[in-house]
Amino acid sequence: MRKGEETRTRILDVAEAAVLQKGFGGTSIEELIAETGITKSGFFYHFKDKNELAKALLNRYIENDERIYDEIFGRARDLMDDPLQAFLLGLKLLSELLSDLPNGHPGCLVATVCYYERLFDREIQETNRNAVLAWRRRFGRMLREIMDVYPPREPVDVDQLADMVSSVLEGGIVLSKTLKEPNTLAEQVLMLRTFVRLLFLPAVEQPLAVVRQGQAFGAAAGGQP
Amino acid sequence: MRKGEETRTRILDVAEAAVLQKGFGGTSIEELIAETGITKSGFFYHFKDKNELAKALLNRYIENDERIYDEIFGRARDLMDDPLQAFLLGLKLLSELLSDLPNGHPGCLVATVCYYERLFDREIQETNRNAVLAWRRRFGRMLREIMDVYPPREPVDVDQLADMVSSVLEGGIVLSKTLKEPNTLAEQVLMLRTFVRLLFLPAVEQPLAVVRQGQAFGAAAGGQP
């Protein structure tokens, strides 16, 4: 039971790296078994076909993704009393984590599945859809909390704003990978942070507005890294 | 010479649709020749291998992409004297064009290539990279023109802001496709528009800031759809 899990994990590790570089269609099972040092029969003992491998791969990826967001934004929330400051700190931590990746972000499996679409069954497509919806709910929850305190300067739909976080991440990954500029992704996250700050925070470091808005917000923003 | 071009175009049309749904690895040549009603030999007369097909596909896609942006932002520029208003109108027109697509955006070949990476030669990867750099230059040019007139409220790097446009588009496509919500992409573009407006336009419809900033900007923004 233990050894089986270990082999399974090793296959998934190898497969994930390969799939993110070449897509599902471009990744052969033979290549996976060669790199894991397992036989073909051994592979099919763990996964009955490629679709099942994809399913396991995607589920593991999504769970890991959720775990990372939980940790980052959870930590940020613990450090900051204010929901806006917590969210801004979370984005900062996220951008730092992304820029610390040695070879840049390896790619997002959700996007890979999205661009392979028609060759998977409904279940995988639903899993993928639910992953994106989970992001929407996650960021939406945080943004609603912010909006309870800070009225946005422009009227915005919360779900659309939440989706913007996912968009910038997914798009930033594509740009970063295509340009072979690992930093681009982290910069995009910081750009998004600027947007959020601009949207919810009254003008600071511009003395003009502070005069009428009062300095309570100005002080809070001033302490931000 | 004429008939050859026509067949070639037909192959590319079929291939583009297939590749955007299933990726390069997931698209078989046999399936392409079946749908185009050509023989295998006929296919290889036009493209010596799959890599050459990908090259032609990508180049055509990028050219078309550039043409669309030229037209939309060119039209917007002709209609507006102010570079900011022109850019904002361009984003509006773009979002309208995207929401008018009957089945949603079919996907971006640049992203497809990005997630297939390792199975293409250097030339394709360079083409893809240059396409993204061209977007950066395009939007960067427009944003620099804006910044000459409007000082941004927050310090931003022009290239990073230009990349934000590409990020939101690429990310929006992934979200839209994955969620099977065709409108999401258009909404994301409008969200980006809100960001640009917020970044460059002094607060309007919020009387607080207008008092000190003067109403020249306020009037310009008021006429915006």
Added chain:
DNA sequence: CCCCCTCCTGTACCGGCGGTACAGTTTCGA
């Protein structure tokens, strides 16, 4: 009128890959 070039078709073949089937083997805990 024929020749040649473009634009294909037809046939045959190769090796890699996804997947199946199934028999046999090792390992390890109850």
Added chain:
DNA sequence: TCGAAACTGTACCGCCGGTACAGGAGGGGG
């Protein structure tokens, strides 16, 4: 020591990318 879990080995199928090469239709230019 028995049996289940976790494999290995072998053989085979059909699809696919790709190669090779021969031949044919159709049209325009000498």
